[in-house]
Amino acid sequence: MMWAFLHKLASPQGFYALSARLSPWCWGLAACLIGGGMIWGLGFAPADYQQGNSFRIIYVHVPAALLAQSIYVAMALAGLVFLVWRVKLADMAATAMAPLGAGMTFLALFSGAVWGVPTWGTWWQWDARLTSMLILLFLYIGVLALRGALGTRQSAARAASVLTLVGVINIPIIKYSVEWWYTLHQPATFSVTSRPAMPAEMWLPLLVMVLGFYCLFLAVTLTRTRHEILRREASRRWVQALTGEGP
Amino acid sequence: MRARRRQRLLIILAMLALAAIAAGLMLYALRSNINLFFSPVQVVAGEAPLGRPIRAGGLVAEGSVERDPQSLDIRFSVTDHVESIEVRYSGILPDLFREGQGVVVLGELQPGGWVRAEEVLARHDENYMPPEVAEALKEAGHAPEDYRDKAAEVGQRLDSRQRADQE
Numbered sequence: 001m002m003w004a005f006l007h008k009l010a011s012p013q014g015f016y017a018l019s020a021r022l023s024p025w026c027w028g029l030a031a032c033l034i035g036g037g038m039i040w041g042l043g044f045a046p047a048d049y050q051q052g053n054s055f056r057i058i059y060v061h062v063p064a065a066l067l068a069q070s071i072y073v074a075m076a077l078a079g080l081v082f083l084v085w086r087v088k089l090a091d092m093a094a095t096a097m098a099p100l101g102a103g104m105t106f107l108a109l110f111s112g113a114v115w116g117v118p119t120w121g122t123w124w125q126w127d128a129r130l131t132s133m134l135i136l137l138f139l140y141i142g143v144l145a146l147r148g149a150l151g152t153r154q155s156a157a158r159a160a161s162v163l164t165l166v167g168v169i170n171i172p173i174i175k176y177s178v179e180w181w182y183t184l185h186q187p188a189t190f191s192v193t194s195r196p197a198m199p200a201e202m203w204l205p206l207l208v209m210v211l212g213f214y215c216l217f218l219a220v221t222l223t224r225t226r227h228e229i230l231r232r233e234a235s236r237r238w239v240q241a242l243t244g245e246g247p
Numbered sequence: 248m249r250a251r252r253r254q255r256l257l258i259i260l261a262m263l264a265l266a267a268i269a270a271g272l273m274l275y276a277l278r279s280n281i282n283l284f285f286s287p288v289q290v291v292a293g294e295a296p297l298g299r300p301i302r303a304g305g306l307v308a309e310g311s312v313e314r315d316p317q318s319l320d321i322r323f324s325v326t327d328h329v330e331s332i333e334v335r336y337s338g339i340l341p342d343l344f345r346e347g348q349g350v351v352v353l354g355e356l357q358p359g360g361w362v363r364a365e366e367v368l369a370r371h372d373e374n375y376m377p378p379e380v381a382e383a384l385k386e387a388g389h390a391p392e393d394y395r396d397k398a399a400e401v402g403q404r405l406d407s408r409q410r411a412d413q414e
Contacts, residue, residue, distance in 0.1 A: 046377035046378075047378065048375045048377070048378075049376050049377060049378040050371065051343070051371065051375075055375060083255060083259055084252055084255045084259065085252060118341075118342060119342070119369060119371055120343075120368045120369055120370070120371075121340075121343075121367065121368045121369055122366075122368055125283065125351075125368070127283040128281050128283070162262075165262070165263060166262070166263070166266045168263070169263070169266055169270045173274070180281075181281045181282045181283070182283050182284050182286065182304055183283050184351055184368060186370065186371055186372050187373045188373060189373045198374065198376060199376060199377065201377070202375055202376075202377070
């Protein structure tokens with residue numbers, strides 16, 4: 001039963017049908033959560049005692065940074081599934097995720113720089129957290145460039161998967177950089193094991209924003225994977241029946 | 248077929264392990280260069296070079312800030328509650344600069360053991376709170392304690408590492 005479901009899910013046709021039903025919900029939820037979180041965080045949450053209103057950048061910076069790393073891990077898992085089990089859909093999903101991941105990494109770096117000017121007094125320092133995040137951006141750009149150069153051939157998928165998998169080593173370095181070395185960047189505000197280092201009226205909107213960003217990730221991935229399926233399976237009969245094209 | 252999948256999985260895991268070891272060795276070799284700054288303990292122990300630009304980081308010691316009313320000159324000490332070093336600076340400070348605040352100063356270590364700073368950056372910690380809460384904490388005499396515990400922990404870690412290096 002479970003295996004039958006997984007097999008249906010892993011086939012492009014089955015995924016196409018399932019994602020059609022799921023993606024509108026994801027888009028709707030993402031819009032509500034991000035919209036609500038923005039209004040709550042930027043308008044109603046209290047300002048910080050030291051940083052004043054510039055602290056509100058946290059409501060974009062933290063979700064973007066979390067997503068940048070999560071998307072990379074998701075891409076690496078998809079790469080592993082593609083390389084070991086040769087599931088084509090996994091590679092399509094990885095292709096669909098990469099641009100959003102690169103965008104989120106850039107957003108995290110940019111919002112961090114904007115935040116750095118008033119709080120630290122500088123927009124960039126070669127500290128371990130900032131540098132490892134920049135390397136993540138380069139990894140994303142590398143994966144995108146590799147796919148762009150080799151097209152949708154099997155070799156492109158393999159090369160991109162291997163690059164993604166090797167680059168996943170950077171993720172724990174980003175995560176623990178603030179603990180292993182002296183950095184300008186402060187340690188994580190949130191962890192699974194301890195209570196957040198801020199009161200509820202500050203972290204609740206942040207939680208809403210984080211959930212919203214993850215919904216956006218799901219929505220974008222579903223929609224873009226659907227496009228990728230249609231593009232790669234264009235010569236298949238089920239796609240031609242769907243679009244009314246072909247012989 | 249199952250055997251081939253397992254083989255592929257093993258190859259990938261081996262590749263990942265090798266890459267992780269390579270990255271780990273590289274980071275280990277560069278460990279002192281990756282640290283953005285020297286702590287006062289390290290500077291006093293003579294780990295920081297003289298006459299070259301270095302970064303030193305710590306907390307601005309309470310009651311150590313002396314401003315020259317005629318100019319932008321300022322003197323303060325940076326401490327990790329174990330050792331402290333004097334910093335002299337002339338210029339504009341970041342908004343977050345105050346006593347008890349974490350800072351990173353870029354400058355040259357002088358033979359007298361003080362730092363002529365060219366740039367002062369403020370660090371902030373992972374704690375955020377509304378102004379009223381901060382006020383209440385201050386009245387209860389709370390916030391500096393948290394800082395001190397953390398600094399003592401860092402100092403102990405450094406001491407044990409130095410001892411390990413000497414052995």
